[in-house]
Amino acid sequence: MVPALTERVRASERSSIRQMFDLAEREERTGRDFVRLEVGEPDFDTPTHIIEAATEAARAGHTHYTPNAGLLELREAISRTLSEEYGLEAEPESEITVTSGGMEALHLAMLTVADPGSEILVPTPTWPNYLTQAHLADATPVEVPLDPSEGFALDPDRVIDAMGEATAAVVLCTPSNPTGRVYDPAAIERVVEAAVANDAYVIADEVYARLTYDRPPTSIAARTDAPGHVLTVHSCSKTYAMTGWRVGWLSGPERVISEVTNIRESTTASTSSLSQHGAIAALTGPQEPIEAMREAFAERREYVVDRIEEIDGLSAPQPEGAFYTFLDVREWEGTSLAIAESLLTEYGVVCAPGGGFGAAGEGFLRVSLANDRDRIEAGFDRIERAIDEEAFGPVG
Numbered sequence: 001m002v003p004a005l006t007e008r009v010r011a012s013e014r015s016s017i018r019q020m021f022d023l024a025e026r027e028e029r030t031g032r033d034f035v036r037l038e039v040g041e042p043d044f045d046t047p048t049h050i051i052e053a054a055t056e057a058a059r060a061g062h063t064h065y066t067p068n069a070g071l072l073e074l075r076e077a078i079s080r081t082l083s084e085e086y087g088l089e090a091e092p093e094s095e096i097t098v099t100s101g102g103m104e105a106l107h108l109a110m111l112t113v114a115d116p117g118s119e120i121l122v123p124t125p126t127w128p129n130y131l132t133q134a135h136l137a138d139a140t141p142v143e144v145p146l147d148p149s150e151g152f153a154l155d156p157d158r159v160i161d162a163m164g165e166a167t168a169a170v171v172l173c174t175p176s177n178p179t180g181r182v183y184d185p186a187a188i189e190r191v192v193e194a195a196v197a198n199d200a201y202v203i204a205d206e207v208y209a210r211l212t213y214d215r216p217p218t219s220i221a222a223r224t225d226a227p228g229h230v231l232t233v234h235s236c237s238k239t240y241a242m243t244g245w246r247v248g249w250l251s252g253p254e255r256v257i258s259e260v261t262n263i264r265e266s267t268t269a270s271t272s273s274l275s276q277h278g279a280i281a282a283l284t285g286p287q288e289p290i291e292a293m294r295e296a297f298a299e300r301r302e303y304v305v306d307r308i309e310e311i312d313g314l315s316a317p318q319p320e321g322a323f324y325t326f327l328d329v330r331e332w333e334g335t336s337l338a339i340a341e342s343l344l345t346e347y348g349v350v351c352a353p354g355g356g357f358g359a360a361g362e363g364f365l366r367v368s369l370a371n372d373r374d375r376i377e378a379g380f381d382r383i384e385r386a387i388d389e390e391a392f393g394p395v396g
């Protein structure tokens with residue numbers, strides 16, 4: 001007899017983004033050219049001054065465990081960045097804890113505020129990891145579908161209707177992965193008020209906060225009257241092109257942050273010391289290379305919005321932030337997974353099937369802008385050809 005594995009792992013589905021990634025990797029070995037638009041990480045290399053800071057730290061012997069909450073110098077830099085860029089005040093000593101990426105911040109936040117059997121509300125389409133993380137905390141993820149005819153804008157009534165005594169937290173991701181929507185502040189405030197009334201937390205995933213194109217970056221905790229109910233997740237990954245460095249942080253009220261830091265002692269203990277030194281350089285060093293990356297994303301976004309408008313049979317909610325567009329293929333024949341697979345095998349363009357982002361994402365494809373402008377252009381040429389050839393039935 002083979003010992004059984006836990007319900008926790010059985011409940012964790014393999015992401016369809018990952019499936020497409022694996023399929024593309026396999027097919028690429030045949031030497032064929034694929035336009036990779038499924039990936040969720042910046043295509044830029046980490047700016048040189050950050051790499052140099054980490055190298056220097058290694059040479060100087062900063063190769064030991066750090067405090068569980070992270071280096072104080074880093075927390076001070078985070079505190080200044082939160083204040084200057086997002087208007088969010090957080091004490092470095094007690095209201096910020098450094099984590100191994102935004103992922104660990106989310107995971108620890110859920111472990112800290114959700115008891116087994118409680119519910120975590122997730123407006124969908126959503127980045128699928130929240131659903132898995134809720135399972136890992138033995139909580140129940142509750143999908144709250146947003147309305148595609150409203151471009152997946154945050155509908156506070158739907159979220160509030162789903163709230164109840166069992167609600168431990170609501171996750172709000174703005175700018176959103178996968179839709180690129182930036183949620184309306186008034187809608188957010190209604191959700192925060194309802195969370196307060198239900199003794200629940202709002203977990204604000206703001207890892208894409210600096211990548212907004214039509215309005216300045218903001219932060220939920222900075223704008224609400226109830227910041228004590230908001231746990232904010234940030235990360236170096238997307239803003240500074242540092243996905244592999246694994247540095248993020250959670251900020252919020254001391255009573256939560258101190259417990260997160262406490263349980264961290266038994267998980268990863270501390271984030272890589274070298275990565276933390278890199279993160280200090282990212283936050284305190286020259287911001288021009290970072291702004292240049294944001295501008296590149298903004299240009300690509302412009303191009304993609306125009307291109308979608310030009311192609312008959314293609315539409316998407318306006319991407320206001322992050323680096324994705326969520327193509328509406330509800331009129332096309334086949335599931336989003338089947339469409340994504342055919343686009344890959346028949347046309348050589350790789351997108352992430354919307355069904356992987358919760359049930360509300362079915363009928364959509366996530367296209368990432370984390371690729372060169374000319375590759376994005378080639379990707380849209382291939383999608384256009386599939387439409388012209390009626391590969392998925394007559395559309396447009």
Ligand SMILES: Cc1ncc(COP(=O)(O)O)c(C=O)c1O
Nearest residue numbers: 101102103127177207235237248
């Ligand atoms: C919405 C969202 N939140 C959080 C993360 C976590 O990123 P990291 O752990 O690299 O900081 C990601 C990464 O893809 C994401 O898309």
